[in-house]
Amino acid sequence: MHELSIAYNLVEIAVETAEQNHLQKVDVLHVKIGVLSGVVKEALEFSYDIAAQGTPIEGAKLVVHEVPLKIFCPNCQKMHVLKKPIPLVCPECRQRTGEIVEGKEIELYSLEGGDVLEPSD
Amino acid sequence: MYLSQAIKQPRIVKIRENVLKKNDMLARELRKRFQENGVYVVNLVSSPGSGKTTLLTEVLTRLSNKYKTAALVGDLATENDAERLEKSGALVHQITTGTVCHLEAQMIEASLKQWNLAEIDFLFIENVGNLVCPSSYDLGENIRAVLFSTTEGEDKPEKYPTIVNSADVAIITKIDLADAVEFDKERFYESIYKSRPEMKIFEVSAKKDEGIDEWIDFLIKEKNLLGGQSIN
Numbered sequence: 001m002h003e004l005s006i007a008y009n010l011v012e013i014a015v016e017t018a019e020q021n022h023l024q025k026v027d028v029l030h031v032k033i034g035v036l037s038g039v040v041k042e043a044l045e046f047s048y049d050i051a052a053q054g055t056p057i058e059g060a061k062l063v064v065h066e067v068p069l070k071i072f073c074p075n076c077q078k079m080h081v082l083k084k085p086i087p088l089v090c091p092e093c094r095q096r097t098g099e100i101v102e103g104k105e106i107e108l109y110s111l112e113g114g115d116v117l118e119p120s121d
Numbered sequence: 122m123y124l125s126q127a128i129k130q131p132r133i134v135k136i137r138e139n140v141l142k143k144n145d146m147l148a149r150e151l152r153k154r155f156q157e158n159g160v161y162v163v164n165l166v167s168s169p170g171s172g173k174t175t176l177l178t179e180v181l182t183r184l185s186n187k188y189k190t191a192a193l194v195g196d197l198a199t200e201n202d203a204e205r206l207e208k209s210g211a212l213v214h215q216i217t218t219g220t221v222c223h224l225e226a227q228m229i230e231a232s233l234k235q236w237n238l239a240e241i242d243f244l245f246i247e248n249v250g251n252l253v254c255p256s257s258y259d260l261g262e263n264i265r266a267v268l269f270s271t272t273e274g275e276d277k278p279e280k281y282p283t284i285v286n287s288a289d290v291a292i293i294t295k296i297d298l299a300d301a302v303e304f305d306k307e308r309f310y311e312s313i314y315k316s317r318p319e320m321k322i323f324e325v326s327a328k329k330d331e332g333i334d335e336w337i338d339f340l341i342k343e344k345n346l347l348g349g350q351s352i353n
Contacts, residue, residue: 001222001254002221002222002223002253002254002257002258005221005225006140006141006257009140009141009142009143009144010140012143013136013138013140013142014136017134017136017138018134021134023132023134027131031140036282036283036286036316037257037283038253038254038256038257038283038284038287039257085282085283085316086279086282086315086316087279087314087315087316088286088315088316088317088318089315096314096318096319097318098317098318098319100286104286105139106139106140106141106257107137107138107139107140108136108137108138108140109135109136109137110133110134110135110136110137111133111134111136112131112132112133112134113131113132113134114130114131114132115130
């Protein structure tokens with residue numbers, strides 16, 4: 001289960017970004033996880049709660065957006081979204097392709113938050 | 122401070138950042154250092170028991186006649202693998218990860234401090250036996266090889282598409298047992314191609330000396346193609 005290690009990295013980046021952008025409170029973290037990223041959504045959610053404990057973003061909600069596999073077919077010269085991560089085959093012409101456009105990402109996409117009612121200074 | 126700023130105003134900050142950027146940045150630095158010092162690096166990933174250490178012992182023994190070799194071995198506990206590998210004459214260091222199920226670039230960097238990279242031609246990193254977690258971590262290697270043994274069954278690659286997709290070559294180990302366990306080779310190749318079309322596949326047996334030289338020749342050729350010139 002490497003999701004805990006990923007969760008710690010995720011929290012670290014979120015805390016840094018919140019500080020740089022003067023977000024006093026973070027409500028939601030939006031994360032994109034590709035189906036071929038090797039990350040299990042449930043394990044990441046579980047790990048995130050542990051990693052966020054005691055940090056400035058503790059209590060913020062983690063929203064995981066799963067990204068399906070998108071391939072480029074050299075034969076059709078088109079991109080296609082695959083319903084399943086394998087086989088890596090063009091759904092139209094059945095050509096095999098290793099050209100993955102999307103679906104491997106482990107990405108912190110955005111933060112939702114704002115200022116608290118009483119400024120800290 | 123203005124009153125309007127003191128009131129909670131929800132907003133969205135776009136980040137779009139790779140969560141493992143720290144690891145990736147470190148891996149890039151390592152790759153550069155390896156290249157500058159002429160070290161060719163192989164990352165071996167597989168399930169526990171597929172024969173990484175047995176194959177590696179054989180490969181190191183043969184390579185050590187002509188090249189300076191080193192191995193970093195990842196395991197949760199014990200130094201048994203390192204002891205087995207040391208017989209080959211290579212420099213060997215065990216990384217005991219405790220509970221961590223994969224190797225990260227930072228562990229590689231810390232382990233390299235004891236060696237002079239300029240004196241090493243080939244470095245093999247034997248990852249923790251695991252077909253899931255190591256796929257996400259770049260270690261600065263030149264090539265990632267995923268191993269499957271004939272005893273694991275021919276459809277195993279499609280059960281772990283992420284690691285297969287992240288690898289550059291596949292190796293079938295214990296090929297001498299293929300007939301005994303009724304290993305369907307064609308089916309195995311098909312299973313690999315589902316997540317990595319056209320992937321190069323080696324068939325080896327460390328016990329019966331099959332395919333080892335072919336694998337070694339491939340690595341030497343790849344290393345020579347890269348040369349020792351620096352990249353920026």
